[in-house]
Amino acid sequence: xxxxxEKPVRILADYSPVSDKTKTLTLEGHVKISQGTLVIxxxxxxxxxxxxxxxxxxxxxxxxxxxRLQQKSEGKDEMVYAEAERIEYDARTETAVLIxxxxxxxxxxxxxxDTIEYxxxxxTSKSRSAAKPGDQVSxxxxxxxxxxxxxxxxxxxxxx
Amino acid sequence: xxxxxxxxxxxxxxxxxxxxxxxxxxVSSERPSGLGNDRGDPDAIVENFxxxxxxxQGKLAMVLEADELKxxxxxxxxxxxxxxxxFLSAGRDSHWRSDKARVTERxxxxxxxxxxxxxxxxxxxxxxxxxxxxEVILLTDDEIAQIHQPLTVTQAGTRIDAASGExxxxxxxxxxxxxxxxxQRNP
Numbered sequence: 001x002x003x004x005x006e007k008p009v010r011i012l013a014d015y016s017p018v019s020d021k022t023k024t025l026t027l028e029g030h031v032k033i034s035q036g037t038l039v040i041x042x043x044x045x046x047x048x049x050x051x052x053x054x055x056x057x058x059x060x061x062x063x064x065x066x067x068r069l070q071q072k073s074e075g076k077d078e079m080v081y082a083e084a085e086r087i088e089y090d091a092r093t094e095t096a097v098l099i100x101x102x103x104x105x106x107x108x109x110x111x112x113x114d115t116i117e118y119x120x121x122x123x124t125s126k127s128r129s130a131a132k133p134g135d136q137v138s139x140x141x142x143x144x145x146x147x148x149x150x151x152x153x154x155x156x157x158x159x160x
Numbered sequence: 161x162x163x164x165x166x167x168x169x170x171x172x173x174x175x176x177x178x179x180x181x182x183x184x185x186x187v188s189s190e191r192p193s194g195l196g197n198d199r200g201d202p203d204a205i206v207e208n209f210x211x212x213x214x215x216x217q218g219k220l221a222m223v224l225e226a227d228e229l230k231x232x233x234x235x236x237x238x239x240x241x242x243x244x245x246x247f248l249s250a251g252r253d254s255h256w257r258s259d260k261a262r263v264t265e266r267x268x269x270x271x272x273x274x275x276x277x278x279x280x281x282x283x284x285x286x287x288x289x290x291x292x293x294x295e296v297i298l299l300t301d302d303e304i305a306q307i308h309q310p311l312t313v314t315q316a317g318t319r320i321d322a323a324s325g326e327x328x329x330x331x332x333x334x335x336x337x338x339x340x341x342x343x344q345r346n347p
Binding site: 020 | 313333335337338339344
């Protein structure tokens with residue numbers, strides 16, 4: 001949601017070394033970063049900030065080796081869910097780059113790829129897959145007819 | 161009455177044993193003469209106490225001040241009122257204060273208690289950092305603060321609460337456990 005960016009960022013973790021030298025906040029163990037409706041969870045995260053406060057978070061690892069992100073859509077009672085081995089979130093541009101085993105679901109639309117770049121401001125995403133045979137971006141857009149009917153559980157081909 | 165002479169030596173021996181026991185009791189319970197030696201009695205009380213500590217190069221490394229110092233001879237420790245500790249050498253300029261402190265190992269080990277506040281002065285690259293808690297163990301030679309109590313660290317718009325931590329002023333490293341941080345977005 002657009003209002004998220006004005007909210008303070010809350011961070012929980014088991015352990016955190018804060019270094020003068022690197023100007024970063026490293027977080028380890030049960031990491032949860034939340035700002036309004038945006039929530040990022042992972043095993044580890046590195047948060048950078050500057051004079052304006054929170055700027056970027058790089059989250060890695062989590063259950064099944066995946067970091068997770070969720071955020072409420074603007075003006076709709078709809079959530080965006082995303083997962084990847086690495087999530088790079090930039091608060092200034094409000095974009096999240098999902099890297100490796102990337103998956104995103106917005107409403108009923110799902111996308112799997114090697115890399116997905118999701119822009120929370122425009123609520124659009126760009127997906128790329130490594131140019132290896134058999135690797136494609138997999139997108140599932142349920143047809144109009146099935147919009148009201150229960151949606152068959154079609155999921156992306158997500159590589160474990 | 162005829163048996164009295166036979167019992168007499170036993171009675172005398174018993175009396176002697178009692179007397180010896182009484183004498184031992186008196187001697188051992190006697191308060192040590194002169195200054196009281198258990199920790200309850202200081203041998204020196206100093207008001208407006210100030211100590212400068214220098215590093216091997218002769219540079220001022222630490223300043224320890226207090227409104228009052230009480231020194232205890234038994235374990236060579238001291239209790240301070242309103243202590244103030246300042247580090248000036250290798251690490252960032254930083255200072256600590258609290259309501260009370262206990263100094264041991266000739267000042268290498270200071271336990272600050274009650275309203276403890278530590279400040280690392282702002283630099284060009286980093287804003288002032290303030291740590292508040294209820295008890296801190298200061299290892300003065302290494303400029304390390306060990307905190308085994310809940311603490312709060314604030315820096316610019318960031319506030320970090322933690323269950324425990326360690327602050328190394330020379331390395332510029334703050335290690336915290338069970339972290340709950342809030343980062344403000346400046347308008």
